[in-house]
Amino acid sequence: MAAKPGAATPTYSPKLVGRSRLPVFKDSDLDWSRPDGRGFHQCRPALLQTGAVSSASGSAYAEFGNTKVIVSVFGPRESKKAMTYSDVGRLNCNVSYTTFASPTLGQGTDHKEYSSMLHKALEGVIMMETFPKTTVDVFALVLESGGSDLSVVISCASLALADAGIMMYDLITAVSVSCIGKSLMIDPVIEEEGCEDGSFMMTCMPSRYEITQLTVTGEWTTPNINEAMQLCLDACSKLGEIMRDCLKQAASPSDE
Amino acid sequence: MEVDREDGRTPNQLRPLACSRNILHRPHGSASWSQGDTKVLAAVYGPKAGTKKNENAEKACFEVIWKPKTGQIGKVEKEYEMILKRTIQSICVLTVNPNTTTSVIIQVVHDDGSLLPCAINAACAALVDAGIPMKHLAVAICCCLADNGYVVLDPNKLEEKKMTALAYLVFPNTTLSVLPEGSSVAEGEPVEHGIITSVTHGVMSVDDYFLCVENGRAATASLSAFFRKNFQQSQRDSSKAG
């Protein structure tokens, strides 16, 4: 009863001193390495796991380097009362961050932009007509943000949807690429995202070889875009394999 | 040895009680309850049709709105709302008015310690005034544990701050109209010895807690008597007026 938590006392986090911060990237050549020692065209190791949340219809946990995400899927369940009748199902997406997700003190809040991007990426792949009148809720929580958050969220969400048994045309995989100077880096970490000249994110259905969403921001030349697209398609199909294996693994013990 | 209290009370002595009912015109039931300088107004609206979302429609539903003396409601008030709601749910007969919502609004007039017990007593009186079907009354009391191991009842704000530990306890009233189903009447203990709600702050030994419960339970007898006298009084008044 002694201390009053949050009683409007201003606080600050102690700043680092004495460390001469290396400029992470020099523009010119290719003789610098990425912060985690990866090659430019190498993705972070992906750890995927289904069934992370017992109370959800389906869920998945994804860990790509320092990026850690949980996605829960609820439903199909009754739509909100205010909604009118609909022949096809509805999809409701929400992405939020924990207060300790990023190293700088941020407030854990809903991320409106990512929520709508997640919705757009998923709506093309879910067979909405299989659950008329009802809603499927896809909720994501970013436990720790380590770069390429949205693409991890999207891939993880598709795994959670599969775990929930929601009918889909294919799995969805998402990969992003950063352009810094002349070079392209796949699956950027947060430091790289901080100093990128342009970002590129693709979500696709690996088996059908179709793209559901493509986001390009910043400065890009045409050959670079082509290269980035090839890189992403290749990485997406590989990620698709990993996700498929993860689902198979989750299903196998029950067969015995 | 006696514990000195600033206002000259003995440890087990309560502050003067006052209760008046039917003081507001618009709500279906209302009451004001004061213990010393602590005063709380309670108003009851309902039962109104329909329950809130996520509530069981087969039972009557209660909502509690806590209005502090000044300012916005925070976590403390939210906790009080939840405790009050659960307490009311346990003393009311929920199956008589299924699929309805009854709102209980608590307005703090002045806080001088033992606020939550005072609010529970006020809510209870207001529910009686509104004619909400109840299994029995609830009487609430605050017990404090002083440094020297003595139990002090119904502390004011100053005393609350000095104490090592305190417990808010709610007991059922002495006579029961309906025996609650599933209540365990074990080892010959009468049901009114049971605890409806218990909230504690601060560290105490297990034995001290039992001491608090015992002393609190003893004091509720006089609170119960006060309740009954008050209700009989007002009934007589209204029949005279009628």
Next chain:
Amino acid sequence: MGLPDSSQVLSTEMEVDAFRRIFPLRFFERHLSESLRPDARPLGKARDTIVNLGLVSTADGSALAKIGSTTMLAAIRMEVMTPSADSPDEGSIALEFHMPPICSPTVRPGRPADAAPVISKRLSDTILSSGMIDLKELCLVSGKAAWMGYLDIYCLDADGALFDAALLAAVAAFSNLQIPVVALNDNGRIVAITGGKDQDNASIIEKKAVNKEKRKLTLNNIPFSLTCILHKNYILADPTTEEETIMDTLVTVVLDSSDHMVSFYKSGGTVLASSSAIKSCVELARTRAKELKQILGEMDID
């Protein structure tokens, strides 16, 4: 009154799952009379408990606690504040309990769960009043600077006994907490020092270091809690969500490591008649506290 009879008749020919949904209370009572619970636990036994430390790299201390499938992630971040005038040599702790929509089907985005602020308040009451943390240890420069610990607990999966799991995660996060190395600079502000590899750093440390090395908090009297359901004459320890919704008399007992009672929390529910019931709850909490102490003790060795 026709209900019990009809359930009796139906039960012989109904599938177990259907019976569980239609007559949940009967279903449970049938189990209880055999001194067993649907998940094969004896009545007084808590679910398997796992604690993992230091999972969040961005926090100064973190822990993940799992009781059955109830999962809590707690993380502490330390910041510097100016202490208040009445307690110039004390730091403080700000605790927040979050229930994000991923944790339970009843929580929707934009509408926070009713239970979250209440659990939040109970947790901070319990932790602060238990005296587990000496706030004086969080002091840096008396009257000028002290640590403010922001403790955020996220419920990742809600399956009953939320308070117990959250308290366990919070305690474990405190045991994992490493207070960063800091020094006072010329402007009177506190700055962090990394490792001390550079020579500049070394000199700063020598001159002004307030906190010479990463240190841990000493935890006295660690609180451990156990939630029980009281139903008729049965006492069920560590309930799941299903059990909590069917039988609504919940009692939470918090005992600290020196066997004192930090909290006895019961809000509403059926009247708990005998003090023997309270005593058995306390007894169950006592054994549970020993169990949890052992689990936490194993952590410290690693």
